[in-house]
Amino acid sequence: MMASSLYFVIFLFLSILQEMYATVTMHGIGEYIFPNVCYIMTCSYEIPIEDRITVYNILDENNNGVASFTVRYLNSTGQCFYRNPSYVPCKPEVCSCDTDGHATHFCYYHTSSFNGTLTIACFSGSSDNIKVKVAERYNLKGSPQNLKVGEKANITLSCATIEQYVKWQRKTLTIAVITGIAANGSCLFSGTPNPLYWYTCDPNTYIYNISISVAVEDQLQNTQWGCGPLVGDGSSMFRFSVNVPVTSLTITPAVTNDIINVAEGQTQTFTCTTDSCRPAAWIQWYIGTLNITNQAEAQTHQQDGEKFISSSRLVYTWRQDDHNKYIYCEAINIDGVQKIKSSKIRIYIQSDFILTGSDPFIINDQPFTLNCSSNVAPRGEVAYFYKDNISTINIRYIPSTSTCYGIPQDGKPVFQCNDTCSCSEDARIFTWTYNGTVTNQRVTFKCEMDFGTDQRNVTYREVTVERAFNMTPPITSDAPTREPDAPSNVFVVCKEMSMTVFWRPGFNGDDIQKFKVLHVNNQTNQTTTSQFMPDQGGAETMMLTIESLDPETLYIVSVQASNTHGTVASENVNCTTSSGLALKESDKISAVGIGAGIGSAMLIFGITSIAVFFYKKRRDTIKEQSAMYEATQYSSDGGVNIYNELQHAGTDSSIPDQSSSDTSIYYNESGIMTNRNTEHYQNINRTKEEPALQNHDPPMYLDLNIQNVA
Incomplete structure (x- = not known):
């Protein structure tokens, strides 16, 4: 362990001092170091030095020392020594020095169990190093590294081995069997090799090569090559990496005539997708000549067998400057290959x-x-x-x-x-x-x-x-032109899902006026406005039916009149739509209510007459009945019958004046009350002096025209 650390320290020390001396160059005899086979490493010098010491250090992948050798050369005498452990003259099979003093050679036998990649460094004033792989029994690789579908290529497979016999294979088929190397360096074969290949054998580097010219196809990616022993395991296998370039690029959405009509500030989403390729492609976006790829989302690559489909998504907000330019995308996946462009879409900013x-x-x-x-x-x-x-x-x-x-x-x-x-x-x-x-x-x-x-x-x-039909000249007056008078006499008849609004137009302000009806849903507070209606040229009453209302809902209704001088509105009128059940049963209830009202009226009238006969003198005869109107009733077909005038009689201050005359309007009305119990009623010839005879339980009542009797 101490020796390994010492090798590493020496290596670092020599590296630090390298710039103090002339340049040296390190190289080896081949790409592989075979165990127990001489690997000749050479350290060359830029200039000769009288007494040169060259140190070779061999490190593993963790920078641990594997071996170290020192060679000394005396230029004046031409003597070459190596330390073992003291300096002894070099033997040809161990080391040598060039007579001009420009290179030192050493034969290294790898005996370590390490099988990775070694770093071999030499130091002689300055330092240099190389990396060499410790060879397996058979070592196969191919070239060139990057093949491209569609091109013509010469491919070469190199098998490094110290074995005498080498069997070449493509998939499971044997290409050739090499049994040795002839004296002239040619390969010796067992049987007849495949004539489509070229064969070379190098006894110095232990490299056996086969070469063939091929038209590169995608299938070559899956072709397995091998070199190994005649029988048994130990073969080295290799596959070429075959690149498949992008050939088409699709931009979506598709547009007609390659033109897109958009508005400034509108956001549009585009997607650019390649066909199957290998490796995955890089996609870029352009508007005109401006690269806007940085505005696109991160690209995605979908696996398609051993290839990829690349896709990019762009969400873009149009600007006025984009008008009359083109948006498109480009893709490339192999260096040196021409980029593929999508179709160009012309941008039209509306x-x-x-x-x-x-x-x-x-x-x-x-x-x-x-x-x-x-x-x-x-x-x-x-x-x-x-x-x-x-x-x-x-x-x-x-x-x-x-x-x-x-x-x-x-x-x-x-x-x-x-x-x-x-x-x-x-x-x-x-x-x-x-x-x-x-x-x-x-x-x-x-x-x-x-x-x-x-x-x-x-x-x-x-x-x-x-x-506008039957347009009449505007009503003129001596007053100056102004805004119209507000509509008057507004009343509303509601059904389950509709209402009919009636109103009387006022003075038009000596200008053409028009009307619209507003109704507010009391539950949602939503206001709905009708289209303008033209003045009907002197019509006393106008009407508008509004559909698609909500049942059992209170609506607040008003009518607006407008001319070029302004807009005025009538007072609000409330109306509640009925439920579906009330509409279906209304005829029955109305009939019952009217019948009950008439019967009750006759009974009360008889009792009153007897009482007057027995307890009082004759009084003045009862006044003539005034006027009766039959009000709007719901019929079975859902239609609406407008008031029918029955008769006119006298006046009554309790009834609002409906016209400029002093004739009061008396009416008979049967309908649905605006409450959730849908109570029905009958109101017959009511005057101010009448006693209100009403009964709310059951939910029908009778209000008769009973005059006071003295």
Whole structure:
């Protein structure tokens, strides 16, 4: 152990001093050291020295000393000595020195049990070292190291052995059997060797070689070669490493015509995938000439037999600068091989453009103006207008002349824009005024915009407007133009999942007014607004039915009126939708309620008459009954019957005035009460003086028109 440590210390010491002396070079006679076979190691010097001492140190893989030898050369006398343990003259089979003093040779016999790689160093003023593997019985390796599928290559297999007999194999087939080396250095064979191979034998290095020219295929990766004894174990096996280059690269998602339409700030995910290759590939991403690989996720490599499928995922947020550039990926897995590129996808950044109309309503043969505008770069060059999906006109801006041209799509000639179309250079606003026939209730206009690429923007903006029927001139008055009066007389009839809203329009402010209905779900606090409805030109009452409501839900309803001067709203009206059960049973309950009400009315009337006859003088006759209306009732088919006027009689201050006249409205109403017990009632000719005869248990009651009798 102390000797091993001493060898190591000497080796380090010599290494530190190496720069103080001339350069030395260490080399050996072959790639392997065979046990108990002379391995000649040589230490060469840059310049001769009169009295030169050369030290050889041999270390194992843990830098433990295995052996150490010292050779001394006297240049003046040409004598060569080695220490054993004192200096004795070198014997030819042990050591030698060149007569010019430039090299010292030593024959090393490896007798240690160590079978790894040895470090052999020499020191003579400076130092150098080599690494040599201790040979097995047979030692096989092949070259070149990196074969590539598809190329033509000359492959060589070298078998290092001190054995006389060498059997060459490919898989399980014998290629040749070498029985020795002739005096001229040629190989001696047993039988006839495979003529497709070349054979060489070197008695000095104990190396036996076979070579063959092959077209490299993937199957060569799995081909096993061997050299070994004629029989028994001990063969050395070898496989070539065959590289399979990337041949194709796929980028997804696939796009039409290799163009992708995106918006600035939009995030897009791309994946780049190779075909099967070996080794795994390295993938890089580009937009234009800019490498953006650092923005991609970590690459993955999926095993495919003895090959790999490499994949890279890029999540990218588009920028305006990406417009008109290309996104693609590249892959390479073998140095010196040309990179493989995916298909290139052209990036089209859609500008943020909008389409607006001059009014929510369109009138037959009246001008209606549309603005298709883009306010960010890249700005539009052409706007394509459609009416109900029929191409109608293209409007093109010519920057060189700052002019705008209309291109009708019905065969009419091109014209320079005037009153019917225009362009704005600054904001790229394309304006088209439609003045034609309107036959549908709704008209949809669409605008596509070309931003100067060879492919038109496949997306579009559209706007739908309602046709206004029977438009009447606005109501005029002596008052100045102002916002309209709030709608009045708002009342609501609710069903299970719908409601019908009635209202009376007010003064329009000497301007065209329009209406919309708002209803708030009291449970969710969600507000829903209808589309605008045009004023129906002097109609006393307007109505709107709203569908898709929640049953058994309280809704708060209001009606808004708007003109160019402002918006006003009516007072809120509450309405509760009914349950499904109440609607189905309503006819039965209403019939029972009406029958019970009439019977009770006759009974009470009779009792009252007898009492008056016996206890009082005749009084004035009962006043004539005023007026009766039959209110909205639910029918079995779910329809709604609007109030039917029965008669008018007198006035009653307890009934809200429903019109400008002093005629009161009396009505008969049967319906569903707005509570969860769905109580039904009948209300017949009620006046302020009447006693309220009501019974809430059972949940039906009767309220009769009983007048006070003196």
